Amino acid sequence: xxxxxxxDGEEQFVRAALESVDGEHLPSSEALARMExxxxxxxxxxxxxxxxxxxxYADDDRRAAGVGLEGSRQRRWxxxxxxxxxxxxAVGSVFxxxxxxxxxxxxxxxxxxxxxxVDAWCRQELARLVATVPxxxxxxxxxxxxxxxxxxxxxxxxxxxxxxxxxxEQSGALQTEFSDRLASVKAELILDSESQASRQAVAxxxxxxxxxxxxxxGSAEACAIVDR
Amino acid sequence: xxxxxxxxxxMNSTHPTIDQSQLALQxxxxxxxxxxxGFVLVRCGSTAVAEDVTSQVFVEAARRFAQGQxxxxxxxxxxxxxxxxxxxxxxxxxxxxxxxELLRTERLTAGSNDSDDPHEQAVMAALSSLxxxxxxxxxxRYLDDFSVSEVxxxxxxxxxxxxxxxxxxxxxxSTAYGEMQ
Numbered sequence: 001x002x003x004x005x006x007x008d009g010e011e012q013f014v015r016a017a018l019e020s021v022d023g024e025h026l027p028s029s030e031a032l033a034r035m036e037x038x039x040x041x042x043x044x045x046x047x048x049x050x051x052x053x054x055x056x057y058a059d060d061d062r063r064a065a066g067v068g069l070e071g072s073r074q075r076r077w078x079x080x081x082x083x084x085x086x087x088x089x090a091v092g093s094v095f096x097x098x099x100x101x102x103x104x105x106x107x108x109x110x111x112x113x114x115x116x117x118v119d120a121w122c123r124q125e126l127a128r129l130v131a132t133v134p135x136x137x138x139x140x141x142x143x144x145x146x147x148x149x150x151x152x153x154x155x156x157x158x159x160x161x162x163x164x165x166x167x168x169e170q171s172g173a174l175q176t177e178f179s180d181r182l183a184s185v186k187a188e189l190i191l192d193s194e195s196q197a198s199r200q201a202v203a204x205x206x207x208x209x210x211x212x213x214x215x216x217x218g219s220a221e222a223c224a225i226v227d228r
Numbered sequence: 229x230x231x232x233x234x235x236x237x238x239m240n241s242t243h244p245t246i247d248q249s250q251l252a253l254q255x256x257x258x259x260x261x262x263x264x265x266g267f268v269l270v271r272c273g274s275t276a277v278a279e280d281v282t283s284q285v286f287v288e289a290a291r292r293f294a295q296g297q298x299x300x301x302x303x304x305x306x307x308x309x310x311x312x313x314x315x316x317x318x319x320x321x322x323x324x325x326x327x328x329e330l331l332r333t334e335r336l337t338a339g340s341n342d343s344d345d346p347h348e349q350a351v352m353a354a355l356s357s358l359x360x361x362x363x364x365x366x367x368x369r370y371l372d373d374f375s376v377s378e379v380x381x382x383x384x385x386x387x388x389x390x391x392x393x394x395x396x397x398x399x400x401x402s403t404a405y406g407e408m409q
Contacts, residue, residue: 015370025266046294
């Protein structure tokens with residue numbers, strides 16, 4: 001009896017404590033701007049048909065709502081665009097880190113990232129992404145693991161300001177580059193729809209990515225996977 | 229290789245006009261973003277995750293608006309989508325320990341809110357000290373009024389495991405709260 005009342009008391013305490021902090025919280029102004037920009041982009045993408053990268057998410061919602069999917073064609077292209085998005089994440093990070101490196105050579109920019117830390121971390125993350133995503137897709141198609149990797153990399157990019165020597169501004173630049181590259185992939189894919197040119201665009205990105213990885217000193221094994 | 233970025237800029241320039249639907253969407257964003265963000269932040273304890281999830285929620289809202297389904301997008305719909313995204317996040321969380329390690333530094337400080345109230349600060353600090361699964365279980369059970377069975381289903385575990393997790397979470401929270409006071 002005492003044990004039961006102890007548990008009830010503990011539950012009441014925890015519930016009251018949690019409810020006392022459950023309220024509104026405004027994000028930072030930078031985050032607000034990013035969110036609104038992404039929202040408006042998605043709005044126009046959906047209205048004009050430039051929204052392929054988000055198709056898998058839309059499908060999830062329709063599935064959850066019990067509404068039928070729009071067909072295999074859309075799913076196929078949603079899958080392809082997400083593969084491309086994975087590549088874009090990697091390409092974007094390469095370009096962003098290159099930008100950081102070039103900034104560090106500019107005497108007018110005082111904040112210099114710690115090259116050893118960032119370079120090693122970047123190489124490790126790129127190699128991991130390249131090794132993980134194509135292999136996972138080859139084995140299981142667009143699996144949850146692929147989505148996890150994409151999400152994880154996005155989170156890592158966002159928190160680069162936690163790394164020694166990286167400023168919040170530089171971290172923000174990474175995010176911008178990341179968003180731009182994702183948008184580029186969307187444009188490449190949708191402009192050409194199911195054409196050979198679209199597939200070619202994705203293939204070229206893979207080659208670019210492989211080249212960039214070699215320049216950064218990525219592992220030969222990882223580059224070989226990209227080349228397949 | 230053709231620059232996709234240039235194409236995007238070009239494409240965006242073809243639809244610069246703001247229609248009524250977009251204005252309504254932006255108004256919805258401005259009026260609800262702090263609510264959605266606060267909802268997510270107290271449940272996940274990470275500003276980075278909270279921003280990601282909040283952004284996903286409003287991207288989904290934007291798609292509904294673009295499809296003309298504006299009536300669907302109510303404040304409670306936004307929170308339902310946010311909760312679903314958080315549950316997705318918690319389920320995946322088991323496989324992303326490396327990322328969580330990176331976020332840990334931020335998490336410890338992000339737990340504190342803007343309040344000057346020592347009680348609220350202690351609650352947030354105690355929440356932040358919990359492992360992610362314990363925090364998720366407490367949030368679902370006591371903030372979202374999930375039954376133990378629903379908590380188990382959401383976190384992909386057995387009923388007994390959910391009960392055990394909740395018991396450990398309550399103890400950890402109470403202990404941590406006591407230490408913060």
